[in-house]
Amino acid sequence: MAFSAGDNTGGPMAEINVTPLVDVMLVLLIIFMITTPLMQNKTQVELPRADLKKKDEAKLKATPIQLAVKEDGSLFWNDEPITKDILESRLSSAAQLQPQPPLNLRGDRTTKMRTINEITKIAQAQGMLDIGYVATKPKK
Numbered sequence: 001m002a003f004s005a006g007d008n009t010g011g012p013m014a015e016i017n018v019t020p021l022v023d024v025m026l027v028l029l030i031i032f033m034i035t036t037p038l039m040q041n042k043t044q045v046e047l048p049r050a051d052l053k054k055k056d057e058a059k060l061k062a063t064p065i066q067l068a069v070k071e072d073g074s075l076f077w078n079d080e081p082i083t084k085d086i087l088e089s090r091l092s093s094a095a096q097l098q099p100q101p102p103l104n105l106r107g108d109r110t111t112k113m114r115t116i117n118e119i120t121k122i123a124q125a126q127g128m129l130d131i132g133y134v135a136t137k138p139k140k
Contacts, residue, residue, distance in 0.1 A: 061099070062097065062099050062100065062101035062102070063101055064101055064102045064103070064104050064132075065077070065078065065094060065101050065102070065103045065104065066078050066079070066104050066106065067087075067103060067104065067105050067106065067119070068106045068107075068108075069105070069106070069107045069108065069111050069115055069116060069119060070108050070111065071108045071110045071111050071112075073111075073115055075087055075119070077090060084122070087119075087122065088122060088126060091103075091122065091123050091126035091127075091128055092126040092127065094128065095126050095127030095128050095129075096127075100128070100129055100130065101130075102130035102131075102132055103123055103128050103130065103131045103132065104132050104133075104134050105119060105120065105123075105131060105132065105133050105134065106133075106134040107133070116133075
């Protein structure tokens with residue numbers, strides 16, 4: 001604490017001594033400057049190289065398969081009515097294509113989730129990897 005030397009008031013000085021604050025800040029700055037380079041990873045790993053060449057996307061994209069399911073369980077493959085047996089054979093042949101086309105599953109609003117789940121399991125069992133569920137956006 002600092003006291004005034006020549007003043008007759010006898011009270012403490014109203015000025016703040018910032019020298020200790022500056023000393024502490026410089027010590028912290030030096031500590032951070034020393035420890036920051038040490039925080040890098042010590043284990044050297046050779047990361048894989050990314051192939052950034054753009055491929056012809058039109059050639060690689062397959063036309064999506066539209067599969068519609070009505071409330072009564074009837075199936076439509078690209079608007080063509082089919083049965084579950086035909087569905088399994090078509091899905092297995094579509095799963096073999098390169099690139100594999102995505103499957104867009106459209107269910108009626110009143111279709112039971114059990115039916116949609118059953119169709120999804122059939123598609124996964126046949127090897128379909130990209131299964132999407134189509135819905136409409138709610139109007140604002």
